[in-house]
Amino acid sequence: MILETTEQARSADAGAPGSFALDPRLRHYSTPLPRPDLTWTPQVEEATRHLYERVAKVMPPVEWPFHAPYVKAINDLKKLRNAVILAHNYQTPEIYNCVADFVGDSLQLAKMAAASEADVIVQGGVHFMAETSKILNPSKTVLIPDSSAGCSLAESIDAADIRALRAQYPGVPVVAYVNTSADVKAEVDICCTSSNAVKVVESLGVDRVIMVPDRYLAQNVAAQTKVKIIAWHGACEVHERFTAEEINAYRTDHPGLTVIAHPECPREVVEVSDFSGSTAAMIDYVRNRKPARVLLVTECSMSDNVAAETTGTEFVRPCNFCPHMKRITLPRILDSLLDMREEVVIDPAIAARARRSVQRMIDLG
Ligand code: 13P
Numbered sequence: 001m002i003l004e005t006t007e008q009a010r011s012a013d014a015g016a017p018g019s020f021a022l023d024p025r026l027r028h029y030s031t032p033l034p035r036p037d038l039t040w041t042p043q044v045e046e047a048t049r050h051l052y053e054r055v056a057k058v059m060p061p062v063e064w065p066f067h068a069p070y071v072k073a074i075n076d077l078k079k080l081r082n083a084v085i086l087a088h089n090y091q092t093p094e095i096y097n098c099v100a101d102f103v104g105d106s107l108q109l110a111k112m113a114a115a116s117e118a119d120v121i122v123q124g125g126v127h128f129m130a131e132t133s134k135i136l137n138p139s140k141t142v143l144i145p146d147s148s149a150g151c152s153l154a155e156s157i158d159a160a161d162i163r164a165l166r167a168q169y170p171g172v173p174v175v176a177y178v179n180t181s182a183d184v185k186a187e188v189d190i191c192c193t194s195s196n197a198v199k200v201v202e203s204l205g206v207d208r209v210i211m212v213p214d215r216y217l218a219q220n221v222a223a224q225t226k227v228k229i230i231a232w233h234g235a236c237e238v239h240e241r242f243t244a245e246e247i248n249a250y251r252t253d254h255p256g257l258t259v260i261a262h263p264e265c266p267r268e269v270v271e272v273s274d275f276s277g278s279t280a281a282m283i284d285y286v287r288n289r290k291p292a293r294v295l296l297v298t299e300c301s302m303s304d305n306v307a308a309e310t311t312g313t314e315f316v317r318p319c320n321f322c323p324h325m326k327r328i329t330l331p332r333i334l335d336s337l338l339d340m341r342e343e344v345v346i347d348p349a350i351a352a353r354a355r356r357s358v359q360r361m362i363d364l365g
């Protein structure tokens with residue numbers, strides 16, 4: 001019955017490759033929809049020209065015919081499903097600029113997820129981000145286009161580790177970076193992101209906190225506060241590869257270089273940088289200060305995404321890919337919306353406890 005209705009709706013739109021009839025009755029269907037025609041046609045070119053302009057600085061024209069049919073089909077499907085796509089700043093330019101409804105750092109995405117009125121949230125990012133969206137907006141359907149999009153930080157610690165830390169340091173509050181599973185968030189006192197970690201640590205009004213799981217973020221926070229930080233041994237596999245020697249070599253090769261490092265980088269890297277902040281703070285720095293030459297010491301796609309919207313700044317590109325972020329692709333986003341998968345499901349009792357930790361962070365403002 002459902003497929004029959006879907007086919008009828010589609011045949012009414014026959015002759016428009018890559019598009020769906022926007023029948024609002026189909027919005028809540030959770031069964032798979034038929035695959036759209038993904039041919040590159042003059043109609044697809046016309047319908048997506050304004051979107052190509054957003055990425056033209058970082059994508060040669062020859063690449064666009066491969067992306068455009070997916071971009072058009074995904075944007076049509078979002079209307080059909082009443083869905084929004086939340087994309088992290090590390091998503092590739094065709095996702096970030098052409099199908100995302102909201103982009104940002106981890107904190108911004110969490111706030112957008114909490115406020116979303118769409119029926120469906122598709123997470124352009126890794127699994128812990130999709131879990132955070134579900135935790136904050138449990139009545140929505142949250143989809144992750146590839147549930148194996150993990151994170152070396154989130155995988156470095158589990159709920160039993162938090163319980164063991166509490167036993168080892170009785171009464172010491174535990175702060176968890178949002179790059180953790182729902183199970184871990186449920187065990188801790190409060191969450192933080194790279195944009196508010198110092199503020200969160202100091203908000204607790206104690207002289208010692210346990211901070212998990214990123215040892216480098218912990219070191220970088222410790223350098224900015226008098227609160228003693230007890231760290232876990234996790235690390236981001238993307239940021240821990242940068243070294244101070246590498247940064248100094250870039251400075252030698254590119255005179256006048258401004259270096260901006262993410263706080264997941266080792267302390268020695270942050271120390272030889274001009275600024276350190278979350279991915280959103282890095283973007284704001286470039287937008288506001290307009291450096292002539294900049295090195296963004298973070299995941300590759302950041303430079304592409306900032307370069308796409310920037311004039312007058314030369315981007316020197318060290319390239320460390322996050323293999324987990326790169327699991328999210330246009331074809332997987334399309335499949336996700338067609339088949340309504342993979343849905344993020346969290347035990348409601350765990351989600352309620354995890355929500356307390358995330359909400360406490362958001363309430364700090
Ligand atoms: P932010 O975007 O919050 O700075 O986090 C970076 C990151 O590594 C997310 O996986």
Ligand code: SF4
Nearest residue numbers: 151152236237238322
């Ligand atoms: Fe995790 Fe690092 Fe990838 Fe972010 S960049 S998702 S912290 S592995």
